[in-house]
């Protein structure tokens with residue numbers, strides 16, 4: 001079971017690395033059902049949702065939700081990976097908003113299709129960046 005204290009230890013380090021120290025990010029633990037409810041508008045068809053972030057650009061505040069059973073995930077994703085992943089979404093939020101704005105003139109079908117494609121591409125990119133971060137940690141923390 002993930003505890004708030006586990007997130008509180010990692011979050012400031014992640015914020016420092018991503019230069020997000022001017023953001024007030026409030027951590028929370030959530031069940032799989034709560035995470036699905038939070039992300040219901042995102043066409044999320046993932047088997048398991050590991051985390052979610054609700055960011056408020058104008059106030060530089062965010063709520064970071066981490067799955068309570070993350071430590072049992074079959075992909076062995078670490079808490080560091082998920083926190084890093086969710087915080088990258090803060091950086092990308094202006095692009096999400098821009099993309100939604102561009103799609104406003106499209107038909108609902110085209111808009112839904114393009115948004116779906118954009119979301120998948122963005123998730124892949126965010127995962128790749130988070131994997132890179134974890135690889136960096138492994139390289140720098142391996143005893144010589």
Ligand SMILES: [Zn+2]
Nearest residue numbers: 085089123126
């Ligand atoms: Zn994501």
